[in-house]
Amino acid sequence: MTDSKPAAGRDYSETLFLPRTDFPMRAGLPQREPEILSRWAATDLYGRIRAAAAGRPKFVLHDGPPYANGHIHIGTALNKILKDVIVRAQGALGHDANYVPGWDCHGLPIEWKIEEQYRAKGRNKDEVPVVEFRRECRAFAEHWLSVQREEFKRLGVTGDWDHPYVTMSYPAEAAIARELMTFATTGQLYRGSKPVMWSVVEKTALAEAEVEYEDHVSDTIWAAFPVVAGPDDLAGPDDLVGASVVIWTTTPWTIPGNRAVAYSNKVSYGLYRVVAAAEENWAQPGVRYVVADQLAGDVFKAARVEAFERVAAVAPETLAGLTLAHPLAAWNEGYRFAVPMLDGEHVTDEAGTGFVHTAPGHGREDFEVWMANGRALRARGIEVAIPYTVDADGALTEAAPGLTGRRVLTDKGDKGDANKAVIAALTEAGTLVARSTLKHSYPHSWRSKKPVIFRNTPQWFIALDKPVETLHGETLREVALREIAATQWVPPQGQNRITGMIANRPDWVVSRQRAWGVPITVFVHKGTGEILRDERVNARIVAAFAAEGADAWFTDETGGRFLGPDHDPADYDKVTDVLDVWFDSGSTHAFTLDDPEQFPGLAGIRRKRDGGADTVMYLEGSDQHRGWFHSSLLESCGTRDRAPYDVVLTHGFVLDPKGEKMSKSKGNVVAPQDVIKGSGADILRLWVAASDYTDDLRIGPEIIKTFSETYRKLRNSLRWMLGTLAHFDPQDRVAPEAMPELERFILHRLAELDGEIREAYRTHDTKRVVALLNGFMTGDLSSFYFDVRKDALYCDPASSPARRAALTAVEETFRRVTIWLAPVLAFTAEEAWLARFPSAEGSVHLQTLPETPAAWRDDALAQRWARIRRVRRVVTGALEIERAAKRIGASLEAAPVVFIADPELRTALDGVDFAEICITSDIRVEAGEGPADAFRLDEVRGVAVVPALAEGRKCARSWKVTPAVGSDPDYPDVTPRDALALREWDARHPAQAAE
Template structure:
């Protein structure tokens, strides 16, 4: 206060020196961008990770197995969310008493890295195909290694603690050897096979893709309605009719081999009664269509009138054979086109008939294969043509269109559609055409459309009974494993269950160079895979010594086959593995290899009767990615999932809920947030958000969390400042503590259970809400506010002051440890300020036990009533302060009218003026005068403000008639006079 504010007589002595004001070096301004790196250096210098491991030794294990990010660029806000969430959970599990070891890892193979090297080649005008494979692989390895180091630094800057000196990487020699061994297990058990199926193919990247490697974007496609003429098995009126199909991929018409219908759909024979003369559909033309779709088909065909002639039954359709719509016009299409019943056919869109090109779609392939024997008996050629090559060009199996491009090397639409549509028009079999905007798969790397292309690939069978799985199929085993797993949130179970239940065989081959090769040999002239334990052992040994490059050091694989087999008799497979198989195998070389990762050895899975837990945690897109590939890999080799718990989080969007993109300019970089605000602000945002849904972030959102952080920090700072005066060993028994201190202890006991439960159930949002409510509401806005007078001004001997310091000490310890998983840096800073140590850390602490005897529900219920009345008093004083009728609440002595007898009884026996921080207060029964201040939600309480009577104490600023009653200290209250006597006695003289 200024001299002008001091009470009369105060000039002779500076009483502020006699107050027990907070004293701390813990700064109000966090300065996190500067302070956090210093703490990171400390953690490294003191080997905090090693200390945590040593302290947790022997405890049940909680292993959060890291889903490997690609080592191909700087981290983004989604990666930051993922890694922070993992770190908070790992730290929380450690605080709960588990040996929570975290080994970070990286995916280092596959297109994400290979694509970057090719981009560099293209920029230099260099052709990748002219580079020796081992040289190319070495460049990929060096690139991945560089970004692994960069990302490691970025992750550490987020405050993520783990075994950063010994991470796992899929490109290490032991990892590559294990991946090959896992693949050869599938080969040995007969689950791996080479087959020809339509797969998603990237023309740009020249490789097959799995569902997990595509994303869906809207495109505008050409659409056509094409007519098929019956050639056999038709009644007289059907013989002159046409079966109509609709497709968004006209370029697949050369690959058509059948038309599918459904016996569940009602069909009719329709005649055109009115149409323009230049129309493709002429008056008198007969068409077979699904009843519910006829009108929309004729509208698309610009038919002005039509009539339904009769029903067409499924029996009639089953007996029909059709002519290809290009037959008789383009040579090479004079073959029979059967009608096949298909479960995938509906009457929701199109015509009720599905153009079936078995080389260009999964369902087309499946219905064709399911009818293979019957078709062969009818003399129909069941061979599936290869109508599109790796470059997106139509082949000789598409007569008349060879060389036409579906997509070019840039992923742009080629001339194949135009050529096919023109041929159908000339053949007179086009009924209508148009365009359609719809969702279509794109490679998530090149961002270009893919095509469905029949090509020889390696697959893992989903529905083949396997002896080592108890004659169950991989699908059955995986579905049971899903049941055995805990999914957080629970809906994740339904999501992955549906995906696994409906997925096709797993295509695991890629036509690339940077990856673990498919380490199998095939007997020439057959599809027989060599299954030999000695050959497999030689492959694994070579990979352990040289890495997967060993596979490419000789052309025929003699080093692995000889002396047992003649290399001339075998084909060495040169495809590499799907990178999802790599990452799906990480459990095998991280969780199951004690030599490489001794800290994770000895994990006893819960379902095996132990107490250890393995968690996988990634974004919700990984139900079709890593969660699923890991599930299938482990189920196929071990008969169970590699995890006990799977937790998923949403994606990060901008403040408007839009996806972030550089073109929109709405990208939020974690590096910028850390530079400006610090990593703890980012960590608080992660923990306080509902991670089960999509999260939003932007400058204003960060500003909000910075304000929340400031309040939490100030609570810690005030406690630290007050505890500068705490003397351990002066503790007061619980029963002798004042009610207010027992109330705070009750809240600590409540929070102890709530926070343990929230951390144990991974409900981080609840943890932050509980601590924020307690520290800013119960503590800063209430308890600290009430106790400041006693803490600052009471005599040294005051039991109230001692009791308050004792409880603040207990509160600080708990709040700091409770906060430490979330605010990793700030909690450490506060802890070291309170407990300076060369090697100490808050992260070595477990959640402190809080005595259940501190719980006092009756006391809490009473103080809830007291605080309700207090809110009315506080509201009344705020109005007085705003009107400048008082300056501080200590100038007031309000009259509180309480009509509710229960509320009034709650106030008995307490110093309500102290609770309301007024110099005096009077509580009266009754409703109070009409002009009294009231709150709508606190019925029966009315407050009439009044000024306190007496003089203002020069030390505590209380207004009291008793100021000056002590002759030795004439300008203070008796309480302050006693405090001054004790102070002077302790310090030898008046200060």
Template structure:
């Protein structure tokens, strides 16, 4: 595109109109090789190659020596596929942080990392096996693990290239990976620390279990999606009540028949009453062992008085229900008439299992089902009662154990099938290998209906946990797993402990000392830590770091962990030399136990660690051991800081596991600052999906527009919320970039004529130049504060507005005449060039973290260098003396008046009464005394880019042009008087007064003489 002045002339026209007199060569027009068209897709790889050639990263480390450190510890992405737009957002934000902190004067370092263990990679290898007809179980575990390692290595190389293409600067030659031998050794040491401080234990609890993946999952590995479940209302016949809450042998004692239960408000005639429960998981009924109620809910016995003959709920039946839910229950059960008989206190009730006595059950279900109070029971949905299957839910388990009601049953195996010992249902599947509902629900419902214990069924669409890898629903099942205790006092090396010094307490205390960006992150993670259960850290898979401990069965269902420093050292040393594969090699137990322990007595634990434990331990094998990442204080206080930066989902992921791991082993969080960003959606706010066709791939954006466009989009967005991207948004971003680039290009072209020897001192500058320097002071504060607060949107908005509205649309426009046409000696011209130099030296450095490629290209265009880079420059200091608030306010008033003048000229131009603004000599009527004083101090013709201007202190004629929001100003757009200068195009009565140059103004004649003298002197 051709740049145009406000007077309507193109710069080429300005240069060429008087070609006959050769005045074009006398104009100081911008000269630069910096292209108008960016060509970023081609130029950016060249700059990447240059940065590698000059070892930019190494130079940055040398420049940063001795400065306070700011370390951005990389949350490791998974090495199992090409990067997506979410990866791009994350890495760009990290790079902007690192570059800006370096420019702020820190030794700001970034070492990329990768998560390499766990199910996603293992799952890919299994898929390859299935495609080839291979059986994973027939492949030696070490061989399988080596295939997983090779798979991860391949994707690390792919992702590394894609991340670097985004312009991310870091130690790409020496990243950290969780599968490196030193990392695996340290991860093993970290879990042993939990064994040593007493927090690691094996227990049998219900955990989220993926039938598809055959492993336990942590909350961080689960996402919630809509799922349609079968719902049932089930009768539990009342059989008696508990005389006392005391228990014997784990079972309620002192049972009385319902006919004698006067103190539970049941008349003898209601001895056939049933407690009714509602559940969305019919398959858990065989695991039922109790019923929960709420002490805050009112219950009563209801009698069915009207119902269809073929109904499950029959006339004459008595149901115990919450009063507020009774109507909904009867509606679901197709009961058309009912009566409330009497209020009931369920506190001591005992029921029978609905399948008790059923033929073929062999007495399996013939046990009492006590009714106990649970604080999680509500009257929002269901019946007001919750059936308790302690092997299939955390609340169920905790209540059952707290009430000491007996042993937790095991009913469902790892493949989702009922165990063989469960009568009626053995072999039926809750879920199949593909995550689809099995036949268990139907089998249970049919059995309940046959036993006359069902009163209604239905369907419910609700949020349900799914594995975030296989995307299949999970189940809760009781299974032996390894846990890290949240509420147990942490033991010191000598075995002593401090009351209340628990992992939960440490983590909550540590959260308060961290800067959370945005601040809402603190409340979010606090709530998660306050309410989380013990951390299940074991997985029943093959690819990962094992829980490298030996155990001995105590005979009571618990195990003793071997605590021996020599054994632990042998394990860690072997891992450091051979990797964690050493644990799975033949003879490993004898090798590590040595001659001190009997390998037949001590069992090697082959479960692997939760991958979140791996990534939660990364601080231990990066920040604490790498010289380039170490900080010089114990993570809190002091000038050095460590930041973790990831998506907001990592409050339950990496931020969470890192906090627990570090607090459990070091007593403090591993980070000082935690920044979170949202997710990327399409332009309509929808989640991206290949099936919908709304996916924006960063590779495609880079290919068509360049990485700097992606970076500008990131920094123009509010990353604290979900971000949107799509064709229209990118189109707007490209247009914004074009304007910024044109500003930089004009700066470079104009500075071609700058000479340091012609620099003008601040005190000698015109008011307009001093006003621009004032704005640099303000911007310097804004940019520094915003970068320090990681508010990149504010930086981007401030710089974009300054470059487009204040520089290009105002200052450059006003000063083009002086820059192009003034004599060499002109103070105005020299002052403008001095200011442009100051603007350039700050603007390009301020922009560098956001647009690293464009800033580098711009910088090198002015300061060519074999090894130099804008990314080695810190933000320059801006003299405080440049600040002049009074002057800035005066120019605010001047620009108000200018806006009215430009509006009047636009009307004249539209009516074709004038062509360019230089044909005008407006009469400006100003009644506001403050405005009049301000505009009286400047050359209004110069400011408004007209050939002349006249200021009048009155209201002006009624037909004058006015703007409603600028009262007291009226403009009459009169035409300029005189001849047109052949060099500057200004219309002036002075044209022709210089005999030597009769077709130009005296100003232009002086410029021509000085230029001729300078050329003669140069010859």
């Protein structure tokens, strides 16, 4: 069209209303995005968004604090982008959506990094004053916090970056200490001795959230506990005394800590005799063992017994009164104590022997069954105290006679010599039945990647099952379960997951034997062991922390400055443990959502559950059901009798294109910094928003390429609208009721999309938003409406009602599409908006979703145009074949005949310029099936197309082929419509027309 000239030599391209815009086809996002970021900073976009949203209902996405210890990775990018998309969407929906970013700064990962630096320099951490060491940890966290902040900004995330919350800030440390002291004051905090997961490498207790399960090869043994007495003291059944109860364990090193054997009253047991076995066997002929009937075959197979027989059944009530000898009793007199049998619900006959070796210092269930039987054990004269058989270094203590010093794990986390020594002792004692190895899932520290052990240590716990007066007599577990049910979980299955975790978890161990963290700010009376509960002391601690930070606790050896004149420091021990970092992050709501002085923009939240209109959302990866969601729930329920959130949304993890976990060794890591450098942050944002984030996401070069192509199509739609709207004068706006049907159909689609996109954003269904917009912009607009209306928009006279109506429809479309896209393509939508509305203070992110008149919705019209487009598809398909065969060059050279057998489809074309819709110069519609060789599409029954060439001359301006060309003598080489447009153009541009 633009390169055609008439014989007279006039260039008609200047008379066309061709798109004109500075919005480039090539995005150049890696260069353009930083410019937009600079503009946002210079114009204080965040502040202007806050001002514009003042007074609206609040939507607060409370940031789950990332850890300040390295560059962000693709999973972090997913998390932060998804948060930003949701926050921007909620702002566009009309909320005051204030996002305050935050960071976790305490804890072992940072402390471990500083220790690594010390070791590299030959320094000893224990020789450095604790405050100096903490100062180095703080500097390390500050550095990475600054690095991550800039990386998050580069993703296009808008928030209060100048005033984030930081767990190591002085006010935050004061608030965390205050929360801990609330637990102490209400009686929920206690010091106890329980088996906890312990990292030998890191020398500290670990929470479940700090542990990951990896394959591990363990030594396994079957060991015999000789029966020495029956139910009536030493007058037990003759057929059991002298027999042995057999246990199976994957932790031979725990045998020195054994104090009982557990059985189940639901399991069938039998007394068995070995009939035949090889000479070298530990299990020799004549030996009698008690095992579960279901497992007898497996046990004797492991023991390489060639033949065995069942002697008698053994009833659970008989087992209840048996007294056993420790399997090492014959090897060392230190183990010559009674080993009782205890009924345990955790015992099954699914694996092992049907009996469970019970070392209460090395397992949760072992501890619970031991403590539950404490009174009965004391009545039998059995010592209930739990021995400390393993120390912090993973070495067996003096409570393991004959084995002291043997290591369970080395300092580097490798297998020590304890198992080998225990197995040798059992062999010497004659109580080893069999041994093997087992590859199984075993807990590892997620930091050191080394196995952990369960060991009994004194720790600080928060009780989950103690009725609490401030919780209206409920237990913390009961409150948490109640609040889970009152919270909205996205996706819904998250509720079941965290419910099971809370229902079954043990008391919360909150102490860590480290230096970099908020200390457990309590004093314990030396005489009574009671925790000091004094609000005056608590107030002094909070005030000191707010002014000096938590270092204040470590600069006063006795704590006299906090105890003040009210208490004698000589009477109290000052606790030196620090808090589990999950307690820190679980307390963040207390110093962000509930601190109007530090974060005034978040103050005064009135949640919907409390009769208000505000919403608090937590959003993290699905692993945080046992992490941040979990600790935040327990912390808030324990201090406020309610959950800190109203909505919890979870996303999956990022995998490579094959669905494998990313690792440097595999070479499949995708760094967000590399994607931004090569393609731009908006490509990452599109990938995040378009993916099903409720499941694991995949990313790789080809996936990025695919999203880059999708982005290109969306951008081109925006660019075409911008170019076309360069010719739009608001005074030429056409009322909807005066528009042609095609424009009213587009308005209908806008009204339809308005409801769908609002609902998708409201429910955080970003994938649906992208799918709706992509389908509309590429299907309804680019390949249909824009294509059809190019002729009228480019060639009609400026005064043409059809052209003006089309421009009005494009303007309404551009405004909505750009605002709808803005939460996802934050940079591109801004660039497009400013190209259309180049105000110095303008921003698409200051807009809310425009109201779309309900009158635009016309379902009957939409059904009619759906039928028209079905017929058009057949015509388009036929012309594609003609082009491929080079029988036509462009569709305007064609004048096909369309046969329509379906009366409903034929009626839909009544009153429609179907040639214009199909972009042909002419078209003829006839009733009937059409000839056999006509073109058809299987999915559109009853429509057939016979291609034909258009008759007449080609218009030099619009390229239409028609006999009408030349009917206006003043413009002999164009159609009458183009002659009218030229006459009007020449009248408005007389000087150019004269040339």
